[in-house]
Amino acid sequence: MGATRHFGRVAAVALVLAAALAGCGDDGASGPVTLRYSWWGNAERAELMQKAIDLFQSKNPDIKVTPSFQEFEAYWQKMATETAGGNAPDVLQMDFAYLREYADRGALYDLSEQESNLELGDLLEGLEGAGEVDGSRYGVPVGANTWGYVYNPALFAQAGVAAPRVGWSWDDYRAALRQITERTGVHGGGNYIGSYYNLELQLRQEGGLLYTEDGRLGFDRDRLAKFFQEGVDLAEAGSVLPVEKGVQIKPSFALELDLIAGDLGWDNFTARYAAKAKARLELGPVPGGDERASGQYLKPAMMLSLSRRTEHPEAAAELVSFMVNDPEVGKVFGANRGLPPTNAQRAAAQLEGPLAAVAAYEDAEKARFGPTPPAPPKGAGSLEQAFIRIAEELLYERIGVDEAVDQFFTEADETLGS
């Protein structure tokens, strides 16, 4: 049959094509080692990253680095599928909230096996143990930040409210927000209960933790109800930016747009706010009422991890070591990844303007910091999203405080396992 012969020819062409395509793959073990390196960020960070990678490659000519990046959310979607498909990059940027999740699932390489290639002696005080999970080291911090208070001193002065001082209490904080709103017409604060870390800060000030050592919630229903109620009261008094406004300005921040007088947030974001805001912003002590302990801690803003399946753990460890310790890299990034994680890089970073202010802030407050908590349990990332979502529904009055607490604990049971 003619058609059959024809089909045979088509099949032959297809086979040749397939063979040719297959030939385009790996060209064997000879030549330099190639490392795949994935991270989240934007175009600005990509530029800095390329500079740092070029530096590394010029000093290690036998190692080639192929970078790829996405935005934070898309990054984790891609990372999950790549890891599941056994195709994870050799070196990957890691977030504190996902560290345990990936470590527990056996996706990460235990870096304690690479002590000779990985120099960690120069890490800042408080960050040494930040990448450890149950005694194994799965991540190395490349930047650090802390939960601070950013405010506009001009509005405080205009309202006749004393600037934040060490030891000011949460009552002082609420009073300040109310008075500023009443006297200046600018909302005193941002989304108070939409921030999981505001709750964490309060828990730590009370001697507790957001998550216990064995990965359970460090607070009960009553404590969460109290927190939610405070947020509802602030919103009803008009002391904070209305939720519908906050939703619509995303992905901008209220402080960037001069919409509020101050807010709690990651201290290194001050640089981002300052780049856009008209007002001059300052960092101040967080409320809490205790002059000796602030409840803050140095948080690894991002980390580097190795995939357990990497074929070149030595080279990958060298890359991580370079990214953390090399003064030139510290200079390239400045505070783009959070403040540099090692003393050498922090000294070399030549921070200016608001970034210098962030560094000075951390130095000044350091003595009041507490220890960095253990890596959050598996599912912490999802649970934080749930918290934000439930707080929003509460502020929209779709649900009441009791219902909000119920919903959160239901999801926590499901996520953390009961």
Next chain:
Amino acid sequence: MTRADTRPPDVVARRASTRGRLPGDGVAGYLFLSPWILGIVVLTLGPMLTSLYLSFTDYDLFGSPRWIGLDNYERMFSDTRWVNSLKVTALYVVLAVPVKLAAALAVAVLLDNRRGGQGFYRAAFYGPSLIGGSVSIAIVWKVVFSDDSVVDRLLRSVGVDTGGWAGNPDFSVPMLVLLAVWQLGAPMVIFLAGLKQVPRDLYEAAEVDGASRWRRFRSITLPMISPVVFFNLVLEVINAFQVFTSAYVVGGPNGQPAGSTLFYTVYLFDRGFGDYRMGYASAMAWMLLLGVGLVTVFLFRTARGWVHYSGDAR
């Protein structure tokens, strides 16, 4: 989630059997079909069957799937977010489909006359559909309907203050409905094709009998194009159930504001790729297929009462 063939059924049908069958037509036919067959077997069928299997398992993407029977399906009914996503999607379908079809038909009727410039207007109305599914349009839409935007200021000038549609849970779905309606190009073109096929002598006869414009539309146009209306209805309902891009851009994985844009597909995506619960997400996908299938069957049932194929009367 691709669009189905958007040509009206009678056009598709007429193309077939214009010439007699020749020997070897079968093989040639399958050869021409082979890219599609290959695509569906390699790219669609495998993943579909896998997702059916996964829907009966607990699978977090990292470990191996663990068989749990019907648990995923049972859990849905006590999942408040699932119920909410169903409500949001149903509201959207019920609003978007009729409004979009009515608007498309109205525009088609206006364009179905022989005045000049018709080609230009047809292209102009079709334009939004070409760029419609894109992320950038959804972003523009969100900005246009936000607090202190064009739409908000216009409405405030006549005394309506919503605080911005994008931030108001009662207005976020209508905002997305308007986005869908704005993209009425595809059904409009199909309506136009249907209108062109209505025999002109019917109108002339009706005019002689003194029938009003509205009467002519009710009694001639609508019954004559009812197969096209039905075709558009089925397509739009199926598409509306699967809306994702615009909703995800406007509301994100949490369906902001306050869960009001948590569409079924958005929640499905969040469960799968946000929470890594692939088993549950797969079960949700199959429930969606089942639901859309049931609705389509229901539509076909009702069609017997109101859709007239030209062959029927003869």
